[in-house]
Amino acid sequence: MDSIKVFAPATVANVACGFDIFGFAVDSPGDEIIVRKSNLPGVRIKAIVGDEGRLPKEAERNTAGIAIQTYLKHIESDQGLELILHKKMPLGSGLGSSAASAVAGVFAINELLGRPLKQIDLLPFAMEGERLACGSAHADNVAPSLMGGFVVIRSYNPLDIITINTPAQLFATIVHPEIEVNTKDARHILKNEVSMKNTIIQMGNVAGLIAGLMKPDYDLIGRSMVDVIIEPIRAILIPEFSEVKQAALDAGALGCSISGSGPSMFALSRDQPTALRVGNNMQAAFHSVGIGSELYVSGINQEGPKVLG
Amino acid sequence: MDSIKVFAPATVANVACGFDIFGFAVDSPGDEIIVRKSNLPGVRIKAIVGDEGRLPKEAERNTAGIAIQTYLKHIESDQGLELILHKKMPLGSGLGSSAASAVAGVFAINELLGRPLKQIDLLPFAMEGERLACGSAHADNVAPSLMGGFVVIRSYNPLDIITINTPAQLFATIVHPEIEVNTKDARHILKNEVSMKNTIIQMGNVAGLIAGLMKPDYDLIGRSMVDVIIEPIRAILIPEFSEVKQAALDAGALGCSISGSGPSMFALSRDQPTALRVGNNMQAAFHSVGIGSELYVSGINQEGPKVLG
Structure with missing residues (x-):
């Protein structure tokens, strides 16, 4: 070869x-x-x-x-x-x-x-x-x-x-808005210290997400998709972040957050039709403020x- | 009634x-x-x-x-x-x-x-x-x-x-040394802030322990029983902590740490005979510096x- x-x-x-x-x-x-x-x-x-x-x-x-x-x-x-x-x-x-x-x-x-x-x-x-x-x-x-x-x-x-192992019906929605965030910048705005309170909250969600995926328990997956440490800081770099996240949840997503250091946002859903509906809603939220986006809907590879x- | x-x-x-x-x-x-x-x-x-x-x-x-x-x-x-x-x-x-x-x-x-x-x-x-x-x-x-x-x-x-769910063969060893730690004191010596680095390490172990219990994967349970946030601080309150922990690991424990806010220490093992041997070794380590202790060996209730x- x-x-x-x-x-x-x-x-x-x-x-x-x-x-x-x-x-x-x-x-x-x-x-x-x-x-x-x-x-x-x-x-x-x-x-x-x-x-x-x-x-x-x-x-x-x-x-x-x-x-x-x-x-x-x-x-x-x-x-x-x-x-x-x-x-x-x-x-x-x-x-x-x-x-x-x-x-x-x-x-x-x-x-x-x-x-x-x-x-x-x-x-x-x-x-x-x-x-x-x-x-x-x-x-x-x-x-x-x-x-x-x-x-x-x-x-x-x-x-x-x-x-x-992840449940077979778990689908990911990814929406990439046509804006750019430099990964190095996205890391530099993070803080070097985390409060003990937020560390405990985050550990609870980490444990909950793993348990939710393995049981599997879709509601638990959703309840655990909460980030009190990174998302509140990085969300500032993404216009309309809160509205787009809410649009995903309104369409039935289990949870929604930033993909990596952004600006793409992702959601998880319990089936493909929901994941698609979630994506359309997220795109519409970006579109409402004039931001174009690309949509990807996929199972977990x-x-x-x-x-x- | x-x-x-x-x-x-x-x-x-x-x-x-x-x-x-x-x-x-x-x-x-x-x-x-x-x-x-x-x-x-x-x-x-x-x-x-x-x-x-x-x-x-x-x-x-x-x-x-x-x-x-x-x-x-x-x-x-x-x-x-x-x-x-x-x-x-x-x-x-x-x-x-x-x-x-x-x-x-x-x-x-x-x-x-x-x-x-x-x-x-x-x-x-x-x-x-x-x-x-x-x-x-x-x-x-x-x-x-x-x-x-x-x-x-x-x-x-x-x-x-x-x-x-925990694996049926998972056994706990608890050794209570005859010293006393006040729970309120044990909380007061903790810090209010955690470094981002230690937060990430701890989250990895939290995820690993849940995955290890659910898979089940005993080695993963052991590798994940690491506490970089609390144990280094509270261990100071327990005489011979490092030696007792090492004694547990030497006897085949998957991992060993402080039970709650101490002074009891616990270990997890992959079967009852190991858990008993671990307990005997831990007691011997306390005994070597003149500290008496009680031993409990039990499955997960x-x-x-x-x-x-």
């Missing part, structure tokens, strides 16, 4: 109460990468499609490129490679765009070389892509994109990733990255 | 990472109460056995008395009552002694009057007993004593109690309070 095409899913990180520790993958959108063996040494990005020229083409400045380079170094390979990256989701949207590209990249090269590493062991290389994109090697987008499903990062040091050809 | 005797179980609150939100009940020890109808109005405590004369006998200053009085007021009953309280566990031990008495009291009166209220609806009255004993109406001892099993208090306002006669 000299060439491979791979898809990796977009992800919703934080999932309301689980800042830096929760994330789940969706079936759509996602990024695609083509990785081709080359006789020339080094990793070269031949083309990036769908980024409107905004992403760097130097491999060491690109999340997929750096992830693949770190991987090759680890397995002591000097395989030359050409990459073509198809960005199929908006950049800076809070949907784990950089993570999906990094995961697609390391998954592709590992397949192309005959799977020298297990899938879970690709995580540190994909996280290097995140370090480049966000300034810190967080895993709440990379891990669900790589593993599929709903993921808990129990610990960063050592890295401890737990997958949680259970497989992670996959080979397309 | 003119008289009833009830047992209510001791409880381990916090369970390492879940300050104020986690608790579980044990089969032993526990408190017993006899509640007897009387023609004289009011609630009177006839006797308290096992407290070495340390608990107040005025009903309105006793956790069981106040819980029963609050209950009677709620159902608008002027039933006269006599109480005999058998304290079968050490006071101020971190085993939910005041909670067990309050739960035994409200459960007993509700049975005696033909169950006008559902069991879960007794919680607010038992919590009034806790308010008297601890200065705040926390639920992490009362709820598991009343409901049995492992309990999450997802929210205090409104009160939202979730029960978590699944039934809560029960009628003895």
